[in-house]
Amino acid sequence: MKPKFITISESIIEKIRSGELQPGDKIPSENELIKQFKVSNTTARKSLLEIESKGWAQRIKGKGTFVLNRTEDHHLVRTLGSIDATRRGFNEGLRAEGFNPKNIVLEKSILQHGISSEISGRHFIMDGPVLKIHLLRYADEVIIKDEIRYISLRLCPKINMMSTDISYFKVYEDKYHHKISDIKQTLSTTILKPGDEDNNFEVEEQIPVFVLDSVILCQPEQVLEIEKSYYRGDKYKFAIVANPEYNDTSKG
Known part of the structure; x- marks a missing residue:
């Protein structure tokens, strides 16, 4: 069975893949993940770190975590x-x-x-x-x-x-x-x-x-x-x- 933070991160990455979340969009915050998935702050934080470590998003201090532009032609x-x-x-x-x-x-x-x-x-x-x-x-x-x-x-x-x-x-x-x-x-x-x-x-x-x-x-x-x-x-x-x-x- 997958750890909860992996399940959460994969669900968000799928939204990015499908286009539901576009480059530059802000992904759910730590607090929003806690409320949505009923998880601890540690699990929520690990989910965001997992998305970032795989190159799908980046955290901007004081702003949040945003979907990166991964299109081949960088449109x-x-x-x-x-x-x-x-x-x-x-x-x-x-x-x-x-x-x-x-x-x-x-x-x-x-x-x-x-x-x-x-x-x-x-x-x-x-x-x-x-x-x-x-x-x-x-x-x-x-x-x-x-x-x-x-x-x-x-x-x-x-x-x-x-x-x-x-x-x-x-x-x-x-x-x-x-x-x-x-x-x-x-x-x-x-x-x-x-x-x-x-x-x-x-x-x-x-x-x-x-x-x-x-x-x-x-x-x-x-x-x-x-x-x-x-x-x-x-x-x-x-x-x-x-x-x-x-x-x-x-x-x-």
């Missing part, structure tokens, strides 16, 4: 429509999957006259002043995302003084106490050639990219953030949450 899975995924933040999500993130700031400026964007057939306007942040996002020294983010300085004063390594979504909620009411996103594709003016991926061949346009709204229907980003098509896969719940708990 990163991103979920559209997920409050959890947005709240977790880009860098934290990469670390949870076992990658080393890095940001390079290409531009950080203040636009006095505001901006507008059309997403899902609707026109969104953000009044000035607006913080514009243009970042190159790296995973293990490879540029995987070219991100331009616009943030309302009227709704988030002095956010321009903060590090670009933060999860902006968490800052909107925790520091500025905004109630996020909706996230609108559209995903399209294009091809970037090496000589294209807007190609910052440092590649010598043309590459497919996903183009993500999004807007974050806070109550009462105010435009808090607008984003336009390029994701390397050979590094990403996208999943969709059809009916996200705002009050779900954070996975990271």
Whole structure:
């Protein structure tokens, strides 16, 4: 008969194999395993260590244990429509999957006259002043995302003084106490050639990219953030949450 901690670890690994738990997802904590399987803290701890030792997950101090990215081509899975995924933040999500993130700031400026964007057939306007942040996002020294983010300085004063390594979504909620009411996103594709003016991926061949346009709204229907980003098509896969719940708990 198998030890209980092996049975528990195998059940969680099977969820990872089946795709029920995706790379970057947080697996049940020690306390959650104790409650779910009615076991001691020693058994629960050994279960988590067993999953980690087999290379399925890694523990991040103070955060929890997360599913590692074990796909052969190391495609990163991103979920559209997920409050959890947005709240977790880009860098934290990469670390949870076992990658080393890095940001390079290409531009950080203040636009006095505001901006507008059309997403899902609707026109969104953000009044000035607006913080514009243009970042190159790296995973293990490879540029995987070219991100331009616009943030309302009227709704988030002095956010321009903060590090670009933060999860902006968490800052909107925790520091500025905004109630996020909706996230609108559209995903399209294009091809970037090496000589294209807007190609910052440092590649010598043309590459497919996903183009993500999004807007974050806070109550009462105010435009808090607008984003336009390029994701390397050979590094990403996208999943969709059809009916996200705002009050779900954070996975990271």
